[in-house]
Amino acid sequence: MRAATSTVLYKWFNEVWNDDNEDAIDQLMTSESAANGILTADQPKGPEGFKIFFRGFRSQFQSVRIEIDDVISQDNVEAARTTVHAIHTQTGKNVTFSGMCMVRTKDGKIDEAWNNYDFLDLYQQLGQQLTPVAEP
Structure with missing residues (x-):
């Protein structure tokens, strides 16, 4: 693994998610x-907007742990490949799914993020299936 511990993403996943530290x-x-792939365009930007997703996810899942499988960093861009482990609160099912996050940093903080997580795999583990929308 590369020097993951020196990256903003390492701090992000460990402090925000693994330590459950909303602050x-x-x-x-x-x-x-901006948290692309997580928030919709009509939601607030910055911490206020991300907390909407954070609180929603935390209300549905407990014991969230995110492993940083690999991370690369160059200049003000970082990318991490991760594995998410959690317990679905309603059913008690353990779930595991993967994802990638790429960020642009500014002054040691995330200024823009692009998130690509396999939520389809997550939903399938919970017994949910995608169904086609009926044509009008």
């Missing part, structure tokens, strides 16, 4: 940061 969101995101 770290304010410390590690710029006020105007």
Whole structure:
């Protein structure tokens, strides 16, 4: 593994998610940061917007642990490949799914993020299936 511990993403996944520290969101995101792939365009930017996703995910899953499988960093861009482990609160099922996050940093904080997580795998582990939308 590369020098993951020196990256903002390492701090992010460990402090925000593994330590369940919502205050770290304010410390590690710029006020105007965008979380592409997590938030919709009509949601607030920055920590306020990300906390919507964070609280929603935490209400559905407990014992969240994110492993950083690999991370690369160059200049002000970092990318991490991760594995998420959690317990679905409603069913008690253990779930594991993978994903990738790429960020642009500014002054040691996340200024923009692009997230690509396998939520389809997550939903399938919970017994949910995608069904086609009926044509009108």
